[in-house]
Amino acid sequence: MSTPEENFAKLGLNLPPAPKPIGVYKPLLVDGNHCFVSGHGPLQDNGILQIGRVGVTLSLEEGKLAARQVGLAILSTIKANLGSLDKVKRVVKVLGMVSCNNDFEKHPYIINGCSELFAAVWGPDNGVGVRSAVGMGSLPGNIPVEIEAMFELI
Amino acid sequence: MSTPEENFAKLGLNLPPAPKPIGVYKPLLVDGNHCFVSGHGPLQDNGILQIGRVGVTLSLEEGKLAARQVGLAILSTIKANLGSLDKVKRVVKVLGMVSCNNDFEKHPYIINGCSELFAAVWGPDNGVGVRSAVGMGSLPGNIPVEIEAMFELI
Amino acid sequence: MSTPEENFAKLGLNLPPAPKPIGVYKPLLVDGNHCFVSGHGPLQDNGILQIGRVGVTLSLEEGKLAARQVGLAILSTIKANLGSLDKVKRVVKVLGMVSCNNDFEKHPYIINGCSELFAAVWGPDNGVGVRSAVGMGSLPGNIPVEIEAMFELI
Numbered sequence: 001m002s003t004p005e006e007n008f009a010k011l012g013l014n015l016p017p018a019p020k021p022i023g024v025y026k027p028l029l030v031d032g033n034h035c036f037v038s039g040h041g042p043l044q045d046n047g048i049l050q051i052g053r054v055g056v057t058l059s060l061e062e063g064k065l066a067a068r069q070v071g072l073a074i075l076s077t078i079k080a081n082l083g084s085l086d087k088v089k090r091v092v093k094v095l096g097m098v099s100c101n102n103d104f105e106k107h108p109y110i111i112n113g114c115s116e117l118f119a120a121v122w123g124p125d126n127g128v129g130v131r132s133a134v135g136m137g138s139l140p141g142n143i144p145v146e147i148e149a150m151f152e153l154i
Numbered sequence: 155m156s157t158p159e160e161n162f163a164k165l166g167l168n169l170p171p172a173p174k175p176i177g178v179y180k181p182l183l184v185d186g187n188h189c190f191v192s193g194h195g196p197l198q199d200n201g202i203l204q205i206g207r208v209g210v211t212l213s214l215e216e217g218k219l220a221a222r223q224v225g226l227a228i229l230s231t232i233k234a235n236l237g238s239l240d241k242v243k244r245v246v247k248v249l250g251m252v253s254c255n256n257d258f259e260k261h262p263y264i265i266n267g268c269s270e271l272f273a274a275v276w277g278p279d280n281g282v283g284v285r286s287a288v289g290m291g292s293l294p295g296n297i298p299v300e301i302e303a304m305f306e307l308i
Numbered sequence: 309m310s311t312p313e314e315n316f317a318k319l320g321l322n323l324p325p326a327p328k329p330i331g332v333y334k335p336l337l338v339d340g341n342h343c344f345v346s347g348h349g350p351l352q353d354n355g356i357l358q359i360g361r362v363g364v365t366l367s368l369e370e371g372k373l374a375a376r377q378v379g380l381a382i383l384s385t386i387k388a389n390l391g392s393l394d395k396v397k398r399v400v401k402v403l404g405m406v407s408c409n410n411d412f413e414k415h416p417y418i419i420n421g422c423s424e425l426f427a428a429v430w431g432p433d434n435g436v437g438v439r440s441a442v443g444m445g446s447l448p449g450n451i452p453v454e455i456e457a458m459f460e461l462i
Contacts, residue, residue: 023416024423025439029400031460036401039440092183093190095302097442100292101410102207102255107294108177115178131179132193132302134251135292138408138443140415148403148440152185246337247344249456254446256361256409261448262331269332285333286347286456288405289446306339 004085004121008075011120016043016073018080022140028081033153034092037077041143042069051142054100054110058144067096067113070147074114075121078151086154090126091118093150096133099143107133114147158239158275162229165274170197172234173227176294182235187307188246191231195297196223205296208254208264212298221250221267224301228268229275232305240308244280245272247304250287253297261287268301312393312429316383319428324351324381326388330448336389341461342400345385349451350377359450362408362418366452375404375421378455382422383429386459394462398434399426401458407447415441422455 002010019040021027029036042050054063078085096111098104111133119127129150139146156164173194175181183190196204208217232239250265252258265287273281283304293300310318327348329335337344350358362371386393404419406412419441427435437458447454 023439023441024420024427024436025402026436027438029438031400036438038438039442092185094179095440097440102292102445103296104292105295107292112178119178128178128180130181130183130190130192130302131177132249132251132300133177133294134193134290134300135294136442137256137291137445138410138412138415140441140443141413142411146440146442148438246339248333256446257450258446259449261446266332273332282332282334284335284337284344284346284456285331286403286405286454287331287448288347288444288454289448291410291445 004088008085008121013072014045015076015079016045017047018076019043019073027077035151035153037074037149039146039148040070040073040077041146042066043073044069049141049143052144054098054144055104056101060106060109063110063144064113067110067145068117070145071114071117074147074149085121088122088151089154090122090152091129091149092152093129094131095148096131097136097139097146099139100135104135107135110145158242161275162239167226168199169230170199170227171201172230173197181231189305189307191228191303193300193302194224194227194231195300196220197227198223203295203297206298208252208298209258210255214260214263217264217298218267221264221299222271224299225268225271228301228303239275242276242305243308244276244306245283245303246306247283248285249302250285251290251293251300253293254289258289261289264299312396316393316429321380322353323384324353325355326384327351327381335385343459343461345382345457347454347456348378348381348385349454350374351381352377357449357451360452362406362452363412364409368414368417371418371452372421375418375453376425378453379422379425382455382457393429396430396459397462398430398460399437399457400460401437402439403456404439404441405444405447405454407452408443412443415443418453
């Protein structure tokens with residue numbers, strides 16, 4: 001069986017730099033054998049947050065890729081704080097928030113961009129937790145997707 | 155003292171079929187002596203999600219009934235995954251999300267539809283946890299209410 | 309080292325009365341060595357909730373003060389239920405929800421009003437947890453900010 005780090009390496013994806021807090025909070029906090037991760041945005045490899053609104057300035061596919069980029073930013077935060085993706089045993093909970101207009105309906109499809117990444121890293125059982133996917137009126141700095149998560153540690 | 159299963163039977167309500175995930179997530183996850191439940195919608199007995207927007211296409215009473223239906227879908231998920239409502243000791247936390255216009259103000263009244271159901275099943279102390287009730291710009295598939303919850307197990 | 313109660317006293321701020329639930333929920337629930345706090349609004353010293361919409365009827369500074377007032381209401385709930393702010397060891401998680409229009413972008417600045425209060429009470433490490441700050445279409449009773457939180461107990 002391959003490790004989460006090995007699984008991630010096989011994907012051929014880059015990790016953006018670990019995001020710095022843009023307010024009074026920690027990106028990640030360890031509490032017993034759990035770790036909580038703050039709401040993350042789609043931080044790009046150049047350190048700049050992608051902006052836009054899903055279904056308005058971003059297509060469905062672009063929105064799903066933005067959610068994957070949020071997932072990559074979360075992985076980067078995990079590596080920066082815990083040293084390795086292998087320190088995480090499994091995904092417990094994801095809250096996926098999509099910035100979109102009131103008539104948008106495809107939130108689960110968008111957030112799958114992050115969830116499929118986690119499933120590829122930690123596997124189809126451990127990489128999949130509970131989830132809510134919902135539509136926000138607005139998100140900080142006009143980012144299209146914000147995701148917070150909770151993991152169980154090894 | 156009657157059990158949660160007995161309490162539910164007395165209500166004379168039907169459980170809808172346990173909802174299938176509409177994305178990459180688990181409907182329920184057990185973590186130690188807690189269980190987390192994904193965001194659920196108002197799944198009806200025919201297996202179809204009720205749609206609409208509270209205060210627009212649904213009245214207050216219809217919205218509250220939709221929240222109760224979400225609660226019934228959560229009960230169905232609990233029974234399908236844990237075998238019995240008796241496996242749950244108490245409600246810890248509920249996040250109730252209402253799809254509504256910006257001038258809507260009665261979110262607590264709507265989400266009470268779910269909370270009153272849980273209180274009837276697990277009792278006025280164990281059946282009542284902390285809660286946030288808030289208004290969303292949009293929800294998946296145009297459902298009027300989405301609720302996620304966390305329970306403590308026996 | 310000063311205690312959380314001493315830190316709070318130094319701030320010279322008043323605590324509003326502990327808010328009564330406006331629905332079927334508990335303001336605070338203890339679960340093992342954690343405590344969960346329901347979504348709170350900006351309850352004022354006179355027991356009335358401040359209303360408004362950030363960026364529309366409230367300026368940025370007024371919005372940030374509203375978030376601080378939500379933090380004070382949470383402190384009041386903690387004191388009423390646990391007896392003392394000293395019973396809380398640290399902040400684990402904050403979800404800060406701002407009622408605002410779709411083009412609003414300064415959610416982290418607003419929610420800092422609460423987070424800076426918590427940091428002053430429990431210190432720059434223990435008083436700062438993970439956080440998401442997001443924009444809601446609407447909040448109960450037209451309040452401008454709603455915040456829920458999770459703490460670790462002593």
